[in-house]
Amino acid sequence: MPKPCVSEIVPGRVETSLYRTSIPGNQANAVLYDGYRSLQPENIAKVIESVIDLPVFVDVARVEVYPTDQASGGGTMVKFQR
Numbered sequence: 001m002p003k004p005c006v007s008e009i010v011p012g013r014v015e016t017s018l019y020r021t022s023i024p025g026n027q028a029n030a031v032l033y034d035g036y037r038s039l040q041p042e043n044i045a046k047v048i049e050s051v052i053d054l055p056v057f058v059d060v061a062r063v064e065v066y067p068t069d070q071a072s073g074g075g076t077m078v079k080f081q082r
Contacts, residue, residue: 012066035079
């Protein structure tokens, strides 16, 4: 019987409605997301699905997923320039 494993998924900035009530004046999108290429919830769902679908002998301990424009390990984002 395979040993149970725990996989930690560590996402960077994901565009959700989490901050809509914590940033006054309905400005969450303007402050956090407008002009940035944030991860989408479906991106994280695909990562989770991929980890779950691996064979039982593959142990994924940690997956860090960041938008290209976000510095690894931090909250700093760079606005997208075309």
